Amino acid sequence: MKQALLGLLLPALILSLAGCAEQTPPPTSPSPAAETRPLTQEEIDRVNEAFSPLVEQDGVTSATPVSGFFTSYYDDVKDLNFTEFLRYFPGDGLVEEADQTEFDALSVLPDFPFAQETADLKWTSPSDLPVPIHRILRTSVDETLERYAGITTADLTSTDGTLYLPEYDAWYTFTSDFGPGTFVCAGGQVDEAAGSALLWANPWEDGSRTELTLERDGEAWHIRSFRISYPDPEGSLTALLTDLQKGEVGEYTWGGQGEQYIYPDDLAELLRTAAASPAERDSLGENILWTLDVPIIPAANYSGRGTLHLSAGLEENVVEVSGRDGLPAGTLYLENQELYQLVRTSQDYEGFINETYYEKYRDIVDGYFDSRLEEVKDAGYVSWELSEFLGVLGTTKQDGKGVVAFRMKAAFSTDPPELAPDRIAGGAYVDSQLRAHGLDWQNVYLVTLDNEPIGIAFGEDIIDFIDDHWGQDVDPAELQAVIEASTREG
Secondary structure, three states: OOOOOOOOOOOOOOOOOOOOOOOOOOOOOOOOOOOOOEEOHHHHHHHHHHHOOOEEEEEEEEEEEHHHOOOOOOHHHHHOOOHHHHHHOOOOOOOOOHHHHHHHHHHHOOOOOOOOHHHHOOOHHHHHOOOEEEEEEHHHHHHHHHHHHHHHHHHHHOOOOOOEEOOOOOEEOOOOOOOOOOOOOOOEEEEOOOOEEEEOOOOOOOEEEEEEEEEOOEEEEEEEEEEEEEOOOOOHHHHHHHHHOOOOOOOOOOOOOOOOOOHHHHHHHHHHHHHHHOOOOOOOOOOOOEEEEEEOOOOOOOOOOOOEEEOOOOOEEEEEEEEEEEOOOOOEEOOOOOHHHHHHOOOOOOOOOOOOHHHHHHHHHHHHHHHHHHHHHHHHHEEEEEEEEEEEEEEEOOOOOOEEEEEEEEHHHHHHHHHHHOOOOOEEEOOOOEEEEOOOOOOOEEEEOOOEEEEEEEEHHHHHHHHHHOOOOOOOHHHHHHHHOOOOOO
Protein backbone atom coordinates (compact mmCIF):
# COMPACT_ATOMS: atom_id res chain seq x y z
CA MET A 1 0.00 0.00 0.00
CA LYS A 2 1.37 3.40 -0.94
CA GLN A 3 2.27 5.65 1.95
CA ALA A 4 0.08 8.77 2.02
CA LEU A 5 1.74 12.08 1.23
CA LEU A 6 0.05 14.57 3.46
CA GLY A 7 -1.85 13.82 6.64
CA LEU A 8 -3.18 14.91 9.99
CA LEU A 9 -4.76 18.01 8.48
CA LEU A 10 -8.36 17.40 9.69
CA PRO A 11 -10.85 14.73 8.62
CA ALA A 12 -11.73 16.62 5.43
CA LEU A 13 -8.15 16.34 4.17
CA ILE A 14 -6.47 13.21 5.50
CA LEU A 15 -2.81 13.66 4.69
CA SER A 16 0.14 11.63 5.89
CA LEU A 17 3.18 13.93 5.86
CA ALA A 18 5.40 11.34 4.21
CA GLY A 19 7.04 10.35 7.47
CA CYS A 20 7.06 13.87 8.94
CA ALA A 21 4.29 12.96 11.36
CA GLU A 22 2.70 9.90 12.84
CA GLN A 23 0.10 8.53 10.41
CA THR A 24 -3.59 8.59 11.21
CA PRO A 25 -5.78 6.15 9.24
CA PRO A 26 -8.32 7.87 6.97
CA PRO A 27 -12.03 7.46 7.69
CA THR A 28 -13.47 4.21 6.40
CA SER A 29 -16.24 6.00 4.51
CA PRO A 30 -15.51 9.74 4.26
CA SER A 31 -18.54 11.88 3.60
CA PRO A 32 -18.17 14.03 0.47
CA ALA A 33 -18.03 17.71 1.28
CA ALA A 34 -20.97 19.76 0.11
CA GLU A 35 -18.61 22.40 -1.28
CA THR A 36 -14.96 23.37 -1.48
CA ARG A 37 -13.61 24.48 1.87
CA PRO A 38 -10.49 26.49 2.75
CA LEU A 39 -7.51 25.12 4.64
CA THR A 40 -7.16 26.16 8.25
CA GLN A 41 -3.97 27.79 9.53
CA GLU A 42 -3.12 24.58 11.36
CA GLU A 43 -3.33 22.65 8.09
CA ILE A 44 -1.21 25.26 6.29
CA ASP A 45 1.48 24.97 8.97
CA ARG A 46 1.54 21.19 8.61
CA VAL A 47 1.74 21.41 4.82
CA ASN A 48 4.75 23.71 5.10
CA GLU A 49 6.37 21.33 7.56
CA ALA A 50 5.88 18.47 5.11
CA PHE A 51 7.24 20.45 2.16
CA SER A 52 10.18 22.05 3.95
CA PRO A 53 13.13 22.30 1.53
CA LEU A 54 15.72 21.89 4.29
CA VAL A 55 16.67 19.32 6.86
CA GLU A 56 19.43 19.60 9.49
CA GLN A 57 21.31 16.64 10.90
CA ASP A 58 24.46 16.75 13.02
CA GLY A 59 24.81 20.45 12.28
CA VAL A 60 24.70 19.93 8.51
CA THR A 61 21.88 21.43 6.46
CA SER A 62 20.85 19.66 3.26
CA ALA A 63 17.99 19.63 0.78
CA THR A 64 14.99 17.40 1.32
CA PRO A 65 13.94 14.98 -1.41
CA VAL A 66 10.55 16.68 -1.79
CA SER A 67 12.22 20.01 -2.68
CA GLY A 68 12.95 18.60 -6.15
CA PHE A 69 9.25 18.82 -7.02
CA PHE A 70 9.51 22.62 -6.76
CA THR A 71 12.49 23.18 -9.09
CA SER A 72 10.38 23.32 -12.29
CA TYR A 73 6.81 24.02 -13.35
CA TYR A 74 4.55 21.38 -14.89
CA ASP A 75 0.88 20.70 -15.57
CA ASP A 76 1.50 16.97 -15.09
CA VAL A 77 4.04 15.72 -12.57
CA LYS A 78 5.28 13.23 -15.16
CA ASP A 79 6.54 16.23 -17.18
CA LEU A 80 8.72 17.70 -14.43
CA ASN A 81 12.22 18.76 -15.44
CA PHE A 82 14.20 15.74 -14.27
CA THR A 83 17.56 17.50 -14.60
CA GLU A 84 16.41 20.20 -12.17
CA PHE A 85 14.74 17.61 -9.96
CA LEU A 86 18.10 15.87 -9.46
CA ARG A 87 20.24 19.01 -9.15
CA TYR A 88 19.95 19.31 -5.36
CA PHE A 89 18.57 15.85 -4.63
CA PRO A 90 20.19 14.35 -1.50
CA GLY A 91 22.48 11.72 -2.97
CA ASP A 92 23.72 8.32 -1.92
CA GLY A 93 27.31 9.29 -1.32
CA LEU A 94 30.13 10.71 -3.44
CA VAL A 95 32.22 9.12 -6.16
CA GLU A 96 35.69 9.16 -4.60
CA GLU A 97 39.16 7.78 -5.22
CA ALA A 98 38.12 4.27 -4.25
CA ASP A 99 35.48 4.38 -7.00
CA GLN A 100 37.90 4.69 -9.92
CA THR A 101 36.10 2.12 -12.07
CA GLU A 102 32.83 3.98 -11.61
CA PHE A 103 34.52 7.29 -12.47
CA ASP A 104 36.07 5.80 -15.59
CA ALA A 105 32.66 4.67 -16.80
CA LEU A 106 31.16 8.07 -16.02
CA SER A 107 33.91 10.05 -17.76
CA VAL A 108 33.28 8.43 -21.14
CA LEU A 109 29.56 9.24 -21.25
CA PRO A 110 28.72 11.55 -24.19
CA ASP A 111 27.41 14.35 -21.93
CA PHE A 112 30.15 14.19 -19.29
CA PRO A 113 30.67 17.93 -18.57
CA PHE A 114 34.44 17.68 -18.03
CA ALA A 115 35.30 15.67 -21.13
CA GLN A 116 37.54 18.39 -22.56
CA GLU A 117 39.46 18.80 -19.31
CA THR A 118 39.75 15.04 -18.96
CA ALA A 119 41.40 14.90 -22.39
CA ASP A 120 43.47 18.09 -22.27
CA LEU A 121 44.39 18.34 -18.58
CA LYS A 122 44.50 14.61 -17.88
CA TRP A 123 41.81 14.68 -15.20
CA THR A 124 41.75 10.96 -14.59
CA SER A 125 40.36 10.61 -11.08
CA PRO A 126 37.49 12.06 -9.02
CA SER A 127 39.83 14.27 -7.00
CA ASP A 128 40.94 16.08 -10.17
CA LEU A 129 37.50 17.62 -10.62
CA PRO A 130 36.84 21.01 -8.97
CA VAL A 131 33.35 19.90 -7.84
CA PRO A 132 32.03 16.84 -6.01
CA ILE A 133 30.42 13.95 -7.90
CA HIS A 134 27.12 13.01 -6.30
CA ARG A 135 25.77 9.50 -6.83
CA ILE A 136 21.96 9.23 -6.81
CA LEU A 137 20.58 5.70 -6.91
CA ARG A 138 17.45 4.95 -8.90
CA THR A 139 15.95 3.29 -5.84
CA SER A 140 16.19 6.56 -3.90
CA VAL A 141 14.62 8.59 -6.70
CA ASP A 142 11.85 6.05 -7.28
CA GLU A 143 11.07 5.95 -3.58
CA THR A 144 10.66 9.74 -3.50
CA LEU A 145 8.61 9.89 -6.70
CA GLU A 146 6.29 7.13 -5.52
CA ARG A 147 5.99 8.55 -2.04
CA TYR A 148 5.02 12.06 -3.13
CA ALA A 149 3.56 11.56 -6.62
CA GLY A 150 2.62 7.89 -6.98
CA ILE A 151 4.96 7.40 -9.95
CA THR A 152 8.49 6.15 -10.65
CA THR A 153 11.21 7.24 -13.05
CA ALA A 154 9.74 4.83 -15.62
CA ASP A 155 6.64 7.07 -15.76
CA LEU A 156 8.53 10.31 -16.46
CA THR A 157 8.10 11.88 -19.89
CA SER A 158 11.85 12.46 -20.24
CA THR A 159 15.09 11.92 -18.36
CA ASP A 160 17.17 13.60 -21.07
CA GLY A 161 20.03 15.82 -20.00
CA THR A 162 21.08 13.63 -17.10
CA LEU A 163 24.08 11.35 -16.59
CA TYR A 164 23.14 7.73 -15.86
CA LEU A 165 25.18 4.53 -15.56
CA PRO A 166 23.01 1.42 -15.94
CA GLU A 167 25.64 -0.85 -14.41
CA TYR A 168 25.37 1.16 -11.18
CA ASP A 169 21.69 2.03 -11.68
CA ALA A 170 22.50 5.57 -10.64
CA TRP A 171 22.45 9.18 -11.84
CA TYR A 172 25.27 11.63 -11.19
CA THR A 173 25.35 15.37 -10.51
CA PHE A 174 28.16 17.86 -9.88
CA THR A 175 26.36 20.50 -7.85
CA SER A 176 28.59 22.50 -5.56
CA ASP A 177 26.16 25.32 -4.64
CA PHE A 178 22.89 25.11 -2.72
CA GLY A 179 19.48 26.06 -4.06
CA PRO A 180 16.66 23.56 -3.44
CA GLY A 181 13.19 24.28 -4.77
CA THR A 182 10.68 25.85 -2.39
CA PHE A 183 6.95 26.11 -2.00
CA VAL A 184 5.58 28.03 0.98
CA CYS A 185 1.86 27.46 1.31
CA ALA A 186 -0.15 30.56 2.20
CA GLY A 187 -3.60 29.09 1.65
CA GLY A 188 -5.60 26.46 -0.09
CA GLN A 189 -8.89 24.74 -0.63
CA VAL A 190 -10.10 21.15 -0.55
CA ASP A 191 -12.74 19.54 -2.73
CA GLU A 192 -13.64 16.31 -0.93
CA ALA A 193 -16.09 15.15 -3.58
CA ALA A 194 -13.54 15.52 -6.36
CA GLY A 195 -10.73 14.22 -4.19
CA SER A 196 -8.48 17.18 -4.93
CA ALA A 197 -6.73 19.99 -3.11
CA LEU A 198 -5.34 23.26 -4.45
CA LEU A 199 -2.60 24.96 -2.43
CA TRP A 200 -1.08 28.35 -3.23
CA ALA A 201 1.74 30.65 -2.18
CA ASN A 202 1.54 34.38 -1.53
CA PRO A 203 1.17 36.34 -4.80
CA TRP A 204 3.98 38.33 -6.40
CA GLU A 205 3.67 42.00 -7.29
CA ASP A 206 1.92 41.27 -10.60
CA GLY A 207 -0.69 39.15 -8.86
CA SER A 208 0.62 35.82 -10.11
CA ARG A 209 1.35 33.00 -7.69
CA THR A 210 2.58 29.41 -7.60
CA GLU A 211 -0.08 26.74 -7.18
CA LEU A 212 0.30 23.12 -6.16
CA THR A 213 -2.43 20.61 -7.01
CA LEU A 214 -2.87 17.36 -5.07
CA GLU A 215 -5.20 14.47 -5.89
CA ARG A 216 -6.41 11.61 -3.75
CA ASP A 217 -5.04 8.27 -4.91
CA GLY A 218 -6.64 5.58 -2.80
CA GLU A 219 -5.53 6.31 0.75
CA ALA A 220 -2.79 8.70 -0.38
CA TRP A 221 -2.67 12.26 -1.65
CA HIS A 222 -0.16 12.86 -4.44
CA ILE A 223 1.31 15.84 -6.26
CA ARG A 224 -0.23 16.32 -9.70
CA SER A 225 0.89 19.76 -10.89
CA PHE A 226 3.00 22.76 -9.90
CA ARG A 227 2.55 25.91 -11.95
CA ILE A 228 2.25 29.68 -12.00
CA SER A 229 -1.27 31.06 -12.00
CA TYR A 230 -2.47 34.58 -12.72
CA PRO A 231 -5.31 36.39 -10.99
CA ASP A 232 -8.78 36.06 -12.41
CA PRO A 233 -10.71 37.87 -13.75
CA GLU A 234 -8.59 41.04 -13.76
CA GLY A 235 -5.43 39.14 -14.68
CA SER A 236 -6.92 36.53 -17.01
CA LEU A 237 -5.93 36.20 -20.64
CA THR A 238 -9.59 36.46 -21.63
CA ALA A 239 -10.00 39.71 -19.72
CA LEU A 240 -6.83 41.14 -21.27
CA LEU A 241 -7.97 40.41 -24.82
CA THR A 242 -11.58 41.46 -24.43
CA ASP A 243 -10.40 44.80 -23.05
CA LEU A 244 -7.62 45.32 -25.60
CA GLN A 245 -7.55 48.89 -26.95
CA LYS A 246 -5.89 50.71 -29.84
CA GLY A 247 -2.30 51.53 -29.02
CA GLU A 248 -1.87 48.42 -26.89
CA VAL A 249 -0.68 46.17 -29.75
CA GLY A 250 2.88 46.95 -30.79
CA GLU A 251 4.64 46.50 -34.12
CA TYR A 252 5.27 42.84 -34.82
CA THR A 253 7.51 41.01 -37.27
CA TRP A 254 5.50 39.53 -40.11
CA GLY A 255 7.19 38.08 -43.19
CA GLY A 256 4.11 37.47 -45.29
CA GLN A 257 3.36 38.85 -48.72
CA GLY A 258 0.18 40.41 -50.10
CA GLU A 259 -2.86 41.68 -48.24
CA GLN A 260 -2.79 39.48 -45.12
CA TYR A 261 -0.99 42.04 -42.91
CA ILE A 262 -3.13 43.69 -40.24
CA TYR A 263 -2.18 47.06 -38.77
CA PRO A 264 -1.58 46.89 -34.99
CA ASP A 265 -4.63 49.00 -34.07
CA ASP A 266 -6.85 46.88 -36.33
CA LEU A 267 -5.34 43.72 -34.83
CA ALA A 268 -6.24 44.96 -31.35
CA GLU A 269 -9.87 45.29 -32.43
CA LEU A 270 -9.82 41.91 -34.15
CA LEU A 271 -8.41 40.16 -31.08
CA ARG A 272 -10.91 41.91 -28.82
CA THR A 273 -13.84 40.84 -30.98
CA ALA A 274 -12.66 37.24 -31.43
CA ALA A 275 -11.90 36.77 -27.70
CA ALA A 276 -15.49 37.65 -26.82
CA SER A 277 -16.55 34.25 -28.21
CA PRO A 278 -13.63 31.82 -27.88
CA ALA A 279 -13.83 28.40 -29.52
CA GLU A 280 -14.63 25.44 -27.27
CA ARG A 281 -11.63 23.14 -27.56
CA ASP A 282 -8.67 21.86 -25.53
CA SER A 283 -5.74 22.09 -27.95
CA LEU A 284 -4.48 22.02 -31.51
CA GLY A 285 -2.68 18.79 -30.69
CA GLU A 286 0.59 18.45 -32.58
CA ASN A 287 -0.85 20.29 -35.55
CA ILE A 288 1.03 23.59 -35.10
CA LEU A 289 2.89 24.80 -38.17
CA TRP A 290 2.97 28.58 -37.94
CA THR A 291 3.53 30.96 -35.05
CA LEU A 292 3.55 34.73 -34.64
CA ASP A 293 4.59 36.76 -31.58
CA VAL A 294 2.72 40.02 -31.07
CA PRO A 295 3.99 42.56 -28.50
CA ILE A 296 1.35 43.84 -26.09
CA ILE A 297 1.64 47.04 -24.06
CA PRO A 298 -1.56 47.03 -21.95
CA ALA A 299 -2.54 50.31 -20.37
CA ALA A 300 -3.88 48.86 -17.14
CA ASN A 301 -3.49 45.91 -14.75
CA TYR A 302 -0.05 44.90 -16.10
CA SER A 303 3.39 46.44 -15.95
CA GLY A 304 5.86 46.50 -18.80
CA ARG A 305 5.60 44.75 -22.14
CA GLY A 306 4.42 41.22 -22.81
CA THR A 307 3.90 38.95 -25.79
CA LEU A 308 0.91 37.18 -27.28
CA HIS A 309 2.01 33.92 -28.88
CA LEU A 310 -0.32 33.03 -31.78
CA SER A 311 -0.21 29.52 -33.29
CA ALA A 312 -2.06 27.87 -36.17
CA GLY A 313 -2.05 24.60 -38.10
CA LEU A 314 -3.92 22.93 -40.93
CA GLU A 315 -7.27 23.30 -39.21
CA GLU A 316 -8.51 26.41 -40.95
CA ASN A 317 -9.56 29.56 -39.09
CA VAL A 318 -8.58 28.30 -35.60
CA VAL A 319 -5.79 30.17 -33.76
CA GLU A 320 -4.27 29.25 -30.40
CA VAL A 321 -3.40 32.28 -28.25
CA SER A 322 -1.20 32.17 -25.13
CA GLY A 323 0.42 34.81 -22.94
CA ARG A 324 4.17 35.15 -22.55
CA ASP A 325 6.73 37.41 -20.82
CA GLY A 326 4.56 38.57 -17.94
CA LEU A 327 1.14 38.41 -19.57
CA PRO A 328 -1.45 36.14 -17.97
CA ALA A 329 -0.89 32.44 -18.40
CA GLY A 330 -3.42 30.20 -20.07
CA THR A 331 -4.57 29.45 -23.59
CA LEU A 332 -7.50 30.61 -25.72
CA TYR A 333 -8.71 29.30 -29.06
CA LEU A 334 -10.11 31.93 -31.41
CA GLU A 335 -12.03 31.04 -34.56
CA ASN A 336 -11.49 33.82 -37.10
CA GLN A 337 -10.48 33.61 -40.76
CA GLU A 338 -8.61 36.92 -40.89
CA LEU A 339 -6.58 36.16 -37.79
CA TYR A 340 -5.84 32.64 -39.04
CA GLN A 341 -4.53 33.93 -42.39
CA LEU A 342 -2.32 36.45 -40.60
CA VAL A 343 -0.62 33.63 -38.66
CA ARG A 344 -0.54 31.16 -41.56
CA THR A 345 1.18 33.65 -43.89
CA SER A 346 3.59 34.96 -41.25
CA GLN A 347 6.55 33.01 -42.73
CA ASP A 348 5.81 33.65 -46.42
CA TYR A 349 8.78 35.94 -46.88
CA GLU A 350 10.33 35.62 -50.35
CA GLY A 351 13.90 36.82 -50.69
CA PHE A 352 15.09 39.00 -53.53
CA ILE A 353 16.09 37.26 -56.76
CA ASN A 354 18.65 39.10 -58.88
CA GLU A 355 17.29 37.98 -62.22
CA THR A 356 20.30 39.27 -64.19
CA TYR A 357 22.84 37.19 -62.30
CA TYR A 358 20.49 34.25 -61.89
CA GLU A 359 20.23 34.01 -65.67
CA LYS A 360 24.00 34.28 -65.91
CA TYR A 361 24.56 31.39 -63.49
CA ARG A 362 21.28 29.50 -63.98
CA ASP A 363 22.91 26.23 -65.00
CA ILE A 364 24.92 26.03 -61.78
CA VAL A 365 22.08 27.17 -59.51
CA ASP A 366 19.50 24.87 -61.08
CA GLY A 367 21.97 22.03 -61.14
CA TYR A 368 22.55 22.35 -57.41
CA PHE A 369 18.86 22.37 -56.50
CA ASP A 370 18.10 19.57 -58.95
CA SER A 371 20.68 17.48 -57.12
CA ARG A 372 19.10 18.40 -53.75
CA LEU A 373 15.70 17.35 -55.09
CA GLU A 374 17.17 14.02 -56.10
CA GLU A 375 18.49 13.59 -52.54
CA VAL A 376 15.10 14.21 -50.93
CA LYS A 377 12.73 12.68 -53.48
CA ASP A 378 12.26 9.54 -51.38
CA ALA A 379 10.63 11.75 -48.74
CA GLY A 380 7.96 12.76 -51.25
CA TYR A 381 9.45 15.97 -52.67
CA VAL A 382 8.70 16.43 -56.35
CA SER A 383 9.73 19.98 -57.28
CA TRP A 384 11.51 23.13 -56.18
CA GLU A 385 11.21 26.89 -56.73
CA LEU A 386 13.95 29.46 -56.32
CA SER A 387 13.12 31.76 -53.40
CA GLU A 388 16.31 33.84 -53.15
CA PHE A 389 19.39 34.62 -55.22
CA LEU A 390 21.21 37.63 -53.85
CA GLY A 391 24.79 38.86 -53.73
CA VAL A 392 25.40 39.31 -50.02
CA LEU A 393 29.17 39.81 -49.61
CA GLY A 394 32.10 40.56 -51.81
CA THR A 395 35.44 42.23 -52.36
CA THR A 396 36.04 45.03 -54.83
CA LYS A 397 39.08 45.76 -56.98
CA GLN A 398 39.82 48.98 -58.79
CA ASP A 399 38.27 47.66 -62.00
CA GLY A 400 35.05 46.86 -60.17
CA LYS A 401 35.54 43.13 -60.21
CA GLY A 402 36.33 40.79 -57.35
CA VAL A 403 34.73 38.08 -55.24
CA VAL A 404 30.97 37.90 -54.82
CA ALA A 405 29.04 35.36 -52.74
CA PHE A 406 25.44 34.89 -53.90
CA ARG A 407 23.18 33.42 -51.25
CA MET A 408 20.64 31.08 -52.83
CA LYS A 409 17.56 29.42 -51.38
CA ALA A 410 14.73 27.26 -52.70
CA ALA A 411 11.33 26.04 -51.53
CA PHE A 412 10.55 22.35 -52.07
CA SER A 413 7.08 20.89 -52.67
CA THR A 414 5.67 17.43 -51.97
CA ASP A 415 2.87 15.55 -53.69
CA PRO A 416 0.41 15.96 -52.10
CA PRO A 417 1.42 19.25 -50.36
CA GLU A 418 0.04 18.01 -47.01
CA LEU A 419 2.99 15.60 -46.79
CA ALA A 420 5.50 18.42 -46.28
CA PRO A 421 4.76 19.20 -42.59
CA ASP A 422 5.57 15.58 -41.71
CA ARG A 423 8.82 15.61 -43.69
CA ILE A 424 10.58 18.64 -42.23
CA ALA A 425 13.08 18.58 -39.37
CA GLY A 426 15.61 20.81 -37.69
CA GLY A 427 15.21 24.44 -38.74
CA ALA A 428 13.05 23.67 -41.77
CA TYR A 429 9.53 25.09 -41.95
CA VAL A 430 6.58 25.26 -44.34
CA ASP A 431 4.98 28.41 -45.74
CA SER A 432 1.26 28.96 -46.21
CA GLN A 433 1.37 26.94 -49.45
CA LEU A 434 3.01 24.05 -47.56
CA ARG A 435 6.28 24.46 -49.44
CA ALA A 436 9.28 23.44 -47.34
CA HIS A 437 12.06 25.96 -46.70
CA GLY A 438 15.40 25.40 -45.02
CA LEU A 439 16.12 21.84 -46.15
CA ASP A 440 19.73 23.09 -46.37
CA TRP A 441 20.43 23.76 -42.72
CA GLN A 442 23.37 26.00 -43.65
CA ASN A 443 23.31 28.98 -45.99
CA VAL A 444 24.33 28.01 -49.52
CA TYR A 445 26.47 30.33 -51.65
CA LEU A 446 27.52 30.45 -55.26
CA VAL A 447 30.94 32.11 -55.20
CA THR A 448 32.36 33.98 -58.20
CA LEU A 449 35.75 35.52 -58.85
CA ASP A 450 35.88 38.29 -61.46
CA ASN A 451 32.38 37.25 -62.58
CA GLU A 452 33.44 33.66 -63.13
CA PRO A 453 31.89 30.93 -60.94
CA ILE A 454 34.33 29.24 -58.57
CA GLY A 455 32.03 26.83 -56.76
CA ILE A 456 29.39 26.25 -54.11
CA ALA A 457 30.17 26.99 -50.46
CA PHE A 458 28.23 26.41 -47.23
CA GLY A 459 27.92 28.04 -43.86
CA GLU A 460 30.13 30.69 -42.32
CA ASP A 461 33.56 29.79 -43.70
CA ILE A 462 33.11 31.75 -46.90
CA ILE A 463 31.64 34.76 -45.08
CA ASP A 464 34.60 34.89 -42.71
CA PHE A 465 36.97 34.61 -45.65
CA ILE A 466 35.39 37.48 -47.58
CA ASP A 467 35.12 39.62 -44.46
CA ASP A 468 38.84 39.15 -43.84
CA HIS A 469 39.65 40.18 -47.41
CA TRP A 470 37.16 43.02 -47.85
CA GLY A 471 38.56 45.61 -50.23
CA GLN A 472 41.71 43.56 -50.90
CA ASP A 473 42.93 41.49 -53.78
CA VAL A 474 42.00 37.86 -53.33
CA ASP A 475 44.30 34.97 -54.06
CA PRO A 476 42.25 32.61 -56.29
CA ALA A 477 44.03 29.57 -54.89
CA GLU A 478 43.27 30.62 -51.32
CA LEU A 479 39.63 31.27 -52.21
CA GLN A 480 39.37 27.92 -53.94
CA ALA A 481 40.80 26.18 -50.84
CA VAL A 482 38.19 27.86 -48.63
CA ILE A 483 35.37 26.81 -50.97
CA GLU A 484 36.59 23.23 -51.12
CA ALA A 485 36.81 23.14 -47.34
CA SER A 486 33.24 24.47 -47.11
CA THR A 487 31.74 22.15 -49.69
CA ARG A 488 29.33 19.51 -48.44
CA GLU A 489 30.83 16.02 -48.47
CA GLY A 490 29.09 13.69 -50.87
